[in-house]
Amino acid sequence: MLKVLLVDDEPFILQGLKVLVDWEVEGYEIYTAVNGKEALDFIKKQPVDLVIADIKMPLMDGIELLKEVRKINDEIYYVILSGYAEFGYAQEALKHGCVEYILKPVEKEQLLVILRKIAALNKEKIIEIQEKAKKDKAYLDRNIMSLLRGKYDRTNIECISDKIDVDEDMCYVEVQLDVATLSEDYSDEEKKEQLNKLYLAADEFLKNDFALCIMDVSDSEKTYDIGFIYTDSMGQKLQLTAEEYLKRFYDYLIANTNLEITMLVGKGVSGIKNISKSYGTANMLRSLQGFREKKNIYYYEDEYKINDTGILICKKQLDNLIDAIEGGEHVEIRKSVDEFYQEMKNTGVTESTMNLNINYLLFQLIHLASELDNEVNQEEILRMILESTSEEGIRRGGRTHLCKMAYAYGDYITQLRKNVSKGVLGQIEDEIKRNYASNLTLRELSEKYYINSAYLGQVFRKKYGCSFKDYLNEQRLNEAAKLLRKSDMKIYEVAEMVGYKDVDYFVNKFIEAKGCTPTKYKKNMAV
Incomplete structure (x- = not known):
């Protein structure tokens, strides 16, 4: 009013x-x-x-x-x-x-x-103000991203200097949407809608500090996240420690979105010129969290704590394990895992020692896969394999989990070496054309054609420029348009024929794809 x-x-x-x-x-x-x-x-x-x-x-x-x-x-x-x-x-x-x-x-x-x-x-006037605010925010976001990636100049720092004290202590914080908890039927667009919901809730909590928040920061196409720069003054204004402030922020997001999220807190640094170091450590947490016990908030300092006596890497045992994984030899994998754990026991294992050894292993596995295919996000695939092999009742990072992960990764390396994706994609495309009305899922197709589902999702997106779900929707809607043009079927009959049980959902998807309702489309084609 x-x-x-x-x-x-x-x-x-x-x-x-x-x-x-x-x-x-x-x-x-x-x-x-x-x-x-x-x-x-x-x-x-x-x-x-x-x-x-x-x-x-x-x-x-x-x-x-x-x-x-x-x-x-x-x-x-x-x-x-x-x-x-x-x-x-x-x-x-x-x-x-x-x-x-x-x-x-x-x-x-x-x-x-x-x-x-x-x-x-x-x-x-309101529209002009909103448009200006969007442009200003986009400009600020670009400058923040330059700082996060360590490619900045004086202009980038000057742009952010009226938002924060550029010399105070700070850290980078990433908030991930746990997409695994969403329905398998969620399209990329629907996941982005959930991310936007998270972003708006962050706006409500951060208020004046929201300028330092960016949506969809990660380079990973499968990671839906927001990131922001936490400065010590944020907590001090509320008389809270950094941990208390971030816990309150986490609880607020959960309460106001009902979404499952994970928070990754990078290493604390002094001054905005060093924020790229904090950003890099948060990325390390993202890559390796699949081999940690599930937590709501991961702190870099906690996950990478080193004791005073130094750290021992069991390089010989881990290199043997990597060779066994590369060869896909399950017996040798199990033997190498047992030798690794025995060596850790002999040397007096600590949490920090175990973490460093696991980090070494995972980085070597990423390197191994990247040599075979460097066009897909190997870190993301490793993370998904770690998640998929962490079943209920199996301790994350434990001996059984490490074995199951190594078996799965060995099978994945074998697939990469055979370059199986080229032939499989053609077969999957043919199957979609034949069975688009069925309840096809990427997981079922990956099992049918013996290809890792994470890798299949990546190469599918690389070839077609969209997710499997969006590609399937496109095929269904194209067939629906053909039926509307060439038959007298009712709208609900067309929806059911192409695989949509919910007519309203079908109509909404049709409008998104064709720019009008199925009814209007049918009338226009009849003219």
């Missing part, structure tokens, strides 16, 4: 204006004042959007009030009411930004025209 202040020293005029139109219907909330001074005092205490004031009033007339209002806020719309048709008054009023100058008695239609004009002007 726009707030309008009616100002006139004649009570009957004020009352007449109040009942002349339905202000609420027009989108206005009314306040009144009996002279310019009272009106000015009111505006100083409570902002208004529009002032409609008489020109002749005691203590302060309409022109004087207009001049004073302009000192306070140049954006307030101002309309002069007058019983005088003298050009001098109108000229003076327009000089100070009066949008209208109308003579008494005010006619209803004339007032409605003015109110609707101002409402339209205000709508345009």
Whole structure:
């Protein structure tokens, strides 16, 4: 609602204006004042959007009030009411930004025209402000990303310097949407909608600090995340430690979105020039969290804690394990895992020692796969394999989990070496064309054609430029369009024929793809 202040020293005029139109219907909330001074005092205490004031009033007339209002806020719309048709008054009023100058008695239609004009002007102004805010945020985001990636100059730092103290202690924080908890039927677009929901909740919590928040930061196409720069002053303002602040932030996001999320907190650094180091450590956490016990919040300092006596890498045992994985030899894998754990036991295993050894193993596996296919995100595939082999009742990072992961990764390496994806994609494409109406899933197809589902999803996206789910939807909708053109089937019959059980969902997807409803599409084709 726009707030309008009616100002006139004649009570009957004020009352007449109040009942002349339905202000609420027009989108206005009314306040009144009996002279310019009272009106000015009111505006100083409570902002208004529009002032409609008489020109002749005691203590302060309409022109004087207009001049004073302009000192306070140049954006307030101002309309002069007058019983005088003298050009001098109108000229003076327009000089100070009066949008209208109308003579008494005010006619209803004339007032409605003015109110609707101002409402339209205000709508345009809001759109302009929103567009400017979007451009400013996009510009700020680009500068932040330059800093996160360590490719920055003075301009990048100057851009962010009015948002934070660039020299204070800070860290990079990533908030991931746990897509594994979403329905398998979720398309990329629907996942992005959930991410946007998370982003809006972050806006509500961070408030003035939201400028430091960016959506979809990760380079990984399967990671849906938001990231932001946490500075020590954020917690200090609320008298909270960094851990307390981030826990409160996490709890707020969960409570206000009902989404499953994971928070990764990078290493603390001093100054914005070092934020890329914190960003890099958060990326390390993302890659390796699949081999850690599941947590709501991972802290780099905790996951990579090193004791005073130094760290021992069991390189011989791990290299033997890597060779066994590369050869796909399950017996040798099991033997190498047992030798690795025995060596860890002999040397006095600690959490930090185990973590460093596992980190060494995982980085070597990523390197091994990248040599065979460097066009897909091998870190993401490794993460998905780690997740898929962490079954209920199996401790993450334990001996059994390591064995199962090594078996699966060995099978994956064998697939890469055979370059199986080229032939399989053609077979899968043919199957989709034949069975698009069935409840096909990427997991079922990967099992049928003996190819790792994570890798299949990556190469599928690389070839077709979209996810498997979106590709399947496209095939279904193309077939639906063909049926609408060439048959007299009802809309619900077409939906069912191409594999949609929910007609409303079918209609929405059809509109997204074809730009109109199935009914309108059918009518247009009949013309």
